[in-house]
Amino acid sequence: MAVNLISIARYMRKFGVAILGFILVISVARAQKHTLDKIAGVVGNSIILQSDIELKYASYLAQGNQPNPAVKCQILQGLLTQKLLAQQAVIDSVDVKDDEVDADVDRRMRGMIQRAGGQDRLEQFLGRSVIQYKDEIRPDIREELIAQKMQQKITANVNTTPQDVKKFFDGIPKDSLPSFNKEVEVGEIAFYPKLTKTEKEAYRQKAEDLLKRVKAGEDFGALARLYSQDPGSAPDGGDLGFSDRSTFVKEFSAMAFKLKAGEISPVFETDFGFHFLQVIERRGEQVHVRHILIIPAVTQESLDRAKAKADSVYTLMQNNKKVDFSTAAAYYSDNKDTKYNGGMLLNLENVQERSTYIPTDKLDPQIALITDTMKVGSISKPQLFSGSDGKKAYKILYLKSSTDAHKANLAQDYPKIKEYATNDKINRTVSEWFQKKRKQTFIKIDPEYQSCPSLKGWSTPDSTTAEVKP
Numbered sequence: 412m413a414v415n416l417i418s419i420a421r422y423m424r425k426f427g428v429a430i431l432g433f434i435l436v437i438s439v440a441r442a443q444k445h446t447l448d449k450i451a452g453v454v455g456n457s458i459i460l461q462s463d464i465e466l467k468y469a470s471y472l473a474q475g476n477q478p479n480p481a482v483k484c485q486i487l488q489g490l491l492t493q494k495l496l497a498q499q500a501v502i503d504s505v506d507v508k509d510d511e512v513d514a515d516v517d518r519r520m521r522g523m524i525q526r527a528g529g530q531d532r533l534e535q536f537l538g539r540s541v542i543q544y545k546d547e548i549r550p551d552i553r554e555e556l557i558a559q560k561m562q563q564k565i566t567a568n569v570n571t572t573p574q575d576v577k578k579f580f581d582g583i584p585k586d587s588l589p590s591f592n593k594e595v596e597v598g599e600i601a602f603y604p605k606l607t608k609t610e611k612e613a614y615r616q617k618a619e620d621l622l623k624r625v626k627a628g629e630d631f632g633a634l635a636r637l638y639s640q641d642p643g644s645a646p647d648g649g650d651l652g653f654s655d656r657s658t659f660v661k662e663f664s665a666m667a668f669k670l671k672a673g674e675i676s677p678v679f680e681t682d683f684g685f686h687f688l689q690v691i692e693r694r695g696e697q698v699h700v701r702h703i704l705i706i707p708a709v710t711q712e713s714l715d716r717a718k719a720k721a722d723s724v725y726t727l728m729q730n731n732k733k734v735d736f737s738t739a740a741a742y743y744s745d746n747k748d749t750k751y752n753g754g755m756l757l758n759l760e761n762v763q764e765r766s767t768y769i770p771t772d773k774l775d776p777q778i779a780l781i782t783d784t785m786k787v788g789s790i791s792k793p794q795l796f797s798g799s800d801g802k803k804a805y806k807i808l809y810l811k812s813s814t815d816a817h818k819a820n821l822a823q824d825y826p827k828i829k830e831y832a833t834n835d836k837i838n839r840t841v842s843e844w845f846q847k848k849r850k851q852t853f854i855k856i857d858p859e860y861q862s863c864p865s866l867k868g869w870s871t872p873d874s875t876t877a878e879v880k881p
Contacts, residue, residue: 484863598754604713721793
């Protein structure tokens with residue numbers, strides 16, 4: 412489910428690593444920074460320390476990658492690039508707000524705390540408080556965000572015309588054309604089981620009872636760890652860190668931003684269940700909150716009601732040809748992510764282009780199993796589906812199109828080829844900018860890295876033989 416309130420859990424699934432190993436190698440790299448260090452590179456008036464490279468290399472190893480010294484060349488190239496962009500950003504008055512930096516720092520720290528199994532364990536591994544560590548990494552995060560924004564400015568005016576797309580495609584050797592897997596366009600009308608007010612009352616009351624215990628003096632964080640059903644924040648005592656209004660669903664955001672620091676909300680309901688929250692701190696358009704979530708359990712009666720509604724809508728579409736799938740999805744579907752898109756699922760690997768063409772190997776296996784036997788233009792009878800989060804729903808599926816595996820061609824694959832052409836144009840624009848900027852900036856690289864193929868041409872000519880010293 413699109414759970415804004417448990418974004419920490421999604422973040423962790425994406426970037427999860429073994430925290431003990433991760434923190435240990437970070438500790439080693441940081442220890443090196445305070446003992447024996449050297450300058451690995453200079454960009455204008457900025458320096459890159461060997462320990463900066465070792466720190467990123469340690470992170471690379473901690474994610475399960477095999478040792479590869481050549482990676483350090485790539486790391487240094489990335490740091491040189493970042494410094495170059497950041498220095499140009501100063502000239503062009505490109506900056507980031509403190510709120511943006513704080514939000515990114517908090518996001519990263521939440522991930523580390525989650526992997527460590529709690530803030531106390533993380534602080535034990537780091538040998539410093541989370542607050543101290545956040546202060547240490549904040550300048551690096553700020554520079555990274557500024558560099559990203561500067562690169563976006565460089566490529567802001569890149570535009571890909573149909574002529575550009577054709578020229579790019581014609582330039583691909585015929586024996587090098589990519590192959591695309593079988594793709595389908597699939598729509599869904601989802602019917603989620605909904606509890607009646609009476610069925611939900613016990614869960615509301617549980618939240619109310621916990622709120623009374625907090626107001627009576629019991630520790631909010633301890634109760635959240637014991638009872639909150641938000642898997643992303645419960646281990647952290649319900650702490651969601653700093654977030655802006657767009658992070659949360661509207662009911663949660665409205666409650667969080669109307670309270671003052673220290674205040675506790677009444678129990679309120681969102682699509683995820685019953686919550687109450689406490690505002691810890693307000694900082695501009697960001698708020699730091701913690702909450703407790705109680706999720707009502709689906710009953711068989713609610714599932715039966717969802718099935719009855721799904722059967723009714725299926726029968727309506729079969730008997731009334733004026734009610735097409737898109738109209739039925741907009742009117743009846745409970746999936747807010749698809750109902751206003753004609754019910755069509757989007758390719759999650761190409762969300763920006765809003766592509767509805769999905770490779771069959773990227774489809775939900777439950778959907779792939781059903782659509783594999785469907786004819787193009789047909790709809791399925793309602794079927795019960797279980798999501799990765801364990802939630803159940805009845806769905807009617809629609810197979811809009813199906814394209815067999817094939818070699819790329821403009822007629823069938825124009826959106827994909829346009830994306831490739833755009834990325835190629837962006838890469839060339841950035842490369843040309845760096846090539847020009849490197850000639851205008853003093854760059855010195857330590858002899859250890861001057862043999863790196865990826866760094867060829869980076870050093871200022873009269874600095875290639877000079878040793879870089881602190």
